[in-house]
Amino acid sequence: MFTETIVHAGGDSRGPVSESHALMLLRRALNRGFGSEATLNGGASIRWTRIDLTTHQPVLRSITLTPEMPVGTLDASTRAHLALIGLGDARHVLTADSRHIVAGDTVIPTGETARLRARRLVAVDDRGRVRLTLAARLGLLARDHTQAGGPDSFAMCSCGLTTSAPSGEIAGNVQRGHRQRVLARFVESIDAAYAAAISSR
Template sequence: MFHETVTHAGGDTRGTASESHALMLMRRALNRGYAMEATPEGGAVIRWTRIDLTTRAHADRSILLVPELPVDGLDDSVRALLDLIDLGDATYDCHADRRVITAAGTEIPPGDTARLRARHLVRVDRHNRVRLTMSARLGLLAHGHRQAGGKTDGFAMCSCGLTTHAPDGQTADAKLRGHRQTMTARFIDSISATYAAALTASR
């Protein structure tokens, strides 16, 4: 579940969005060509400008999605487990007092399994299938495209390895933001029908 803040002419409207509703908002943003960026806490911000056809006035609009439980602090070991689960066919198994996730032939220890669930990074459906939550996937995406290194030497660097020429700090910020928006749009476009159906089923 996400906290949703919509900024419009009358101010802000706050509400909540399920994972499937959040995906619908991001797919709609993608179709309309709105700027959209995953956040490290596992949410997203969507921005666009509304133009009044009569007055020609421009007005900034946005939708901010913040997960109920931020996913900050995805360290190497947690990311490795999430990558394993994201390969697909992960299951949640209960053997007496051992509750473990089995992913790609690997058994994730009970302590790690419990932590992944408590942090809302994974979700188990009624058939004991395990999937990553939208917030985990958005957090992983943001983590994979952080600003890396300094930006005073004429270049802006992303943690994914992308390097782009940027004569000043402002240009560096803008270029990296544009890159993260592209990666977020590609991520939303790549979401499978199976995953989308799983989000809808777990509402």
């Protein structure tokens, strides 16, 4: 679940939305050419401009998606487990004395499995199939493309992309464009099976 905050002509409004609705908003933003970025908390920010019919001036509009439970800190072990689950075919296994996730050849211990579920980084369907939540995927994406500070006119992304420009503002805009392209590719890459799994909840 996410909280959707919409900034519009009358102010702003907010309300709860499902993963499926959040994915629909990201797809619609992509189709309309709106700038969207993943956020570290596991949400996304969608921004666009429109012409005000009264003033004939461009005005900013936005939709912010905030996960009901922010992704929070992801240590190396948690990220490694999420990466394995993200490959697909992960299963939630119940035995007499254990509840754990099996991802490939890796057994994720009961305690870590419980933490992943409690933090809503993974979801388990009624057949025991495990997937990353949309919030987890967005949070991981944002961490892979975080802008690092630097001297004026220079910016660096955690993925290694560096930008040198006449000013810090221009460098930041280039990095923002990069993050928007990354999220666009992510949205395009979501397959029908994942979308269906989200919709079934």
